[in-house]
Amino acid sequence: MDLSAKGEYGILAALDLALTRDATPVQAKAIAERQCIPIKFLEHILRALRNAGLVESSRGIHGGYRLAKPAAEILVGDLIQAVEGPIAGTHRPHGTRNGSNGKSLHSSREILIQTLWADVQDAMLETLNKTTLADLCRQTRELDEQRVPMYHI
Amino acid sequence: MDLSAKGEYGILAALDLALTRDATPVQAKAIAERQCIPIKFLEHILRALRNAGLVESSRGIHGGYRLAKPAAEILVGDLIQAVEGPIAGTHRPHGTRNGSNGKSLHSSREILIQTLWADVQDAMLETLNKTTLADLCRQTRELDEQRVPMYHI
DNA sequence: TTGAGTTCCTATCTTTCCTATATGATCAGT
DNA sequence: ACTGATCATATAGGAAAGATAGGAACTCAA
Numbered sequence: 001m002d003l004s005a006k007g008e009y010g011i012l013a014a015l016d017l018a019l020t021r022d023a024t025p026v027q028a029k030a031i032a033e034r035q036c037i038p039i040k041f042l043e044h045i046l047r048a049l050r051n052a053g054l055v056e057s058s059r060g061i062h063g064g065y066r067l068a069k070p071a072a073e074i075l076v077g078d079l080i081q082a083v084e085g086p087i088a089g090t091h092r093p094h095g096t097r098n099g100s101n102g103k104s105l106h107s108s109r110e111i112l113i114q115t116l117w118a119d120v121q122d123a124m125l126e127t128l129n130k131t132t133l134a135d136l137c138r139q140t141r142e143l144d145e146q147r148v149p150m151y152h153i
Numbered sequence: 154m155d156l157s158a159k160g161e162y163g164i165l166a167a168l169d170l171a172l173t174r175d176a177t178p179v180q181a182k183a184i185a186e187r188q189c190i191p192i193k194f195l196e197h198i199l200r201a202l203r204n205a206g207l208v209e210s211s212r213g214i215h216g217g218y219r220l221a222k223p224a225a226e227i228l229v230g231d232l233i234q235a236v237e238g239p240i241a242g243t244h245r246p247h248g249t250r251n252g253s254n255g256k257s258l259h260s261s262r263e264i265l266i267q268t269l270w271a272d273v274q275d276a277m278l279e280t281l282n283k284t285t286l287a288d289l290c291r292q293t294r295e296l297d298e299q300r301v302p303m304y305h306i
Numbered sequence: 307t308t309g310a311g312t313t314c315c316t317a318t319c320t321t322t323c324c325t326a327t328a329t330g331a332t333c334a335g336t
Numbered sequence: 337a338c339t340g341a342t343c344a345t346a347t348a349g350g351a352a353a354g355a356t357a358g359g360a361a362c363t364c365a366a
């Protein structure tokens with residue numbers, strides 16, 4: 001039950017955009033270098049974020065990416081789902097593969113498990129949606145403040 | 154974020170053991186047929202459940218499996234973790250792969266994400282542990298009672 | 307208009323993990 | 337000793353994840 005690389009990259013990329021408050025858009029290349037993400041892989045992730053309406057892009061010589069809304073309005077669950085696909089509603093119990101007959105003898109047990117797992121997914125989503133991108137920004141700055149001064153003394 | 158076949162099979166197998174109140178142990182073959190699980194695959198799962206101390210086995214001609222404790226004391230989270238490995242404490246952020254130097258520049262962001270995901274795992278586990286095997290038994294019987302009578306009218 | 311730099315898109319490759327199977331060893335009872 | 341079950345390890349096959357390749361489309365500046 002690990003977080004996928006895709007998911008982690010998505011959060012890191014969005015966090016990078018949120019922390020880089022700049023007039024000009026941020027280029028994928030810059031994000032890739034700062035966050036140590038393979039550039040070609042990052043392009044897919046940024047496209048997913050863009051298709052989900054979380055990020056805007058502009059092309060051409062001074063192109064790049066920026067957040068489509070304030071960081072406080074972007075939930076971590078939005079980022080994960082944009083990149084990894086929807087969390088809920090994808091589970092097909094192993095008995096539902098027969099296309100023709102809808103008999104499904106074991107359905108009661110499978111409905112049970114399906115419901116149980118739906119609860120798990122809800123809990124995951126709820127937890128992810130407790131944190132906004134703005135929260136992550138603040139926490140990042142707090143952590144950095146605790147660390148960087150160590151090297152200045 | 155689907156439930157793996159392993160996880161589903163594990164729950165189904167345990168549920169089968171719990172519902173089959175019998176003096177003699179239940180054989181893997183019987184479980185496999187009832188729950189539509191490939192027998193050889195089921196053997197792995199039953200072994201995992203046994204190693205976790207959730208199930209007891211006896212060999213020989215009248216061998217088979219039975220629950221090692223009352224169904225009310227077996228949590229669904231126990232079943233899942235027995236079969237799929239521990240849910241928490243496995244995540245390695247993608248920057249922690251360098252064996253030698255412990256500099257880890259991006260550590261603040263990665264610690265952040267790691268903490269966030271730990272919360273998600275906790276939420277999953279908490280949800281899974283809200284239900285015991287005995288609960289699943291009761292729910293199964295309730296669902297079956299609602300269904301079977303339909304065919305008797 | 308041309309060229310450079312960027313995003314956008316599709317396809318492919320590589321690796322890892324999941325599912326399932328195969329084979330045989332080990333054990334218990336008749 | 338024979339039968340029928342669990343136990344253990346190895347491995348095949350396929351799906352998914354991770355990463356890469358190549359070029360089309362677009363924007364702006366010189």
